[in-house]
Amino acid sequence: MQVIRAVGREAAAKKYDLLSAMMAHGLAGDKHRQRLVLRLMALITTRYNWQRDELTIGQREIARLWCVDERTVKREMAKLRALGWIEIKQQGARGRVSVLGLNLERILLDTKAEWENIGPDFVTRLTGAAPESVSNVVPLHRAEPVAAExxxxxxxxxxxxxxxxxxxxxxxxxxxxxxxxxxxxxxxxxxxxxxxxxxxxxxxxxxxxxxxxxxxxxxxxxxx
Missing domain, CATH: 3.30.300.180 (DnaA, N-terminal domain)
Incomplete structure (x- = not known):
């Protein structure tokens, strides 16, 4: 799987690929998943800085965008942090809001099962022609799987x-x-x-x- 980096000449296409993957994932789930994904997509499309990987927006502004109260914002943002989809890059202090980032690799992993719903060309584009490889480092010892419960x-x-x-x-x-x-x-x-x-x-x-x-x-x- 190729981790999307929305920079360079193909940045716009990469952004659409990520949003398409999220959309397919949301549509394949129940109403709670659909709503959570839609709310994050709203933050990405309106306030996310792709080049710096920064999402800087206060809870009051999020509540206004989502048309909910701030308690709902706290609850939904906690869900997104628990999923690993968003991360705190800089904790807010003295009236300044927190700076958040997106874990693009985690989002792609969680949406992978629904890529086929978009089409085989989409799967090929995101997986690439080469076999998956996360690192060139090979473990010195390949252990046999240990059964666990x-x-x-x-x-x-x-x-x-x-x-x-x-x-x-x-x-x-x-x-x-x-x-x-x-x-x-x-x-x-x-x-x-x-x-x-x-x-x-x-x-x-x-x-x-x-x-x-x-x-x-x-x-x-x-x-x-």
Missing amino acids: GVWGEAQARLAAEDRALFDAWFAGLAEAGVRDGCLTLFAPTRFHASYVETHLLERLRIAVQRSDGSIVKLRVLGP
Whole structure:
């Protein structure tokens, strides 16, 4: 999958591709998903700075745009943060609003199942001709998948469905070591493996785990 960067000569087409993916995802869901996606699309099309990856708008302005009260804005924005679709880049303080950014990779992962609804040309354009590749780094040790149940088992299923190649390379070999005080600890087969996951893939791991159990607020990946 190619992560969309809406810059350069094809910037306009890339923006439409992202919005089209979101639209297809929303239309395939229930009314709650449709409304949430539509509201985010409204923010993107009216206030999002594509070049700087910045969304700067106050809750009062969002409420006016969405035709809702500010409590609804807080609730809906919390949902979008929990999904990983928006991130806080700079926390607001002293009367200044927070600066938000979009996690384009997360949005594309979550909408991928509905790309076919747009058409095979759209799928080809977003996936590219080459096989999926997130990194040129290859793990030094390819561990056999460790069967898991419960929260980690559910999270593994989500990660495998999102990107099978990435799952086989980095997530399949992680073993659950338990949950304590809202922290899930995972063991990796090597220290390099643990370091790479924590450095490059922890956010994707966190979202998969929290979608399985929202009470888990912290993750640790340890090596031998």
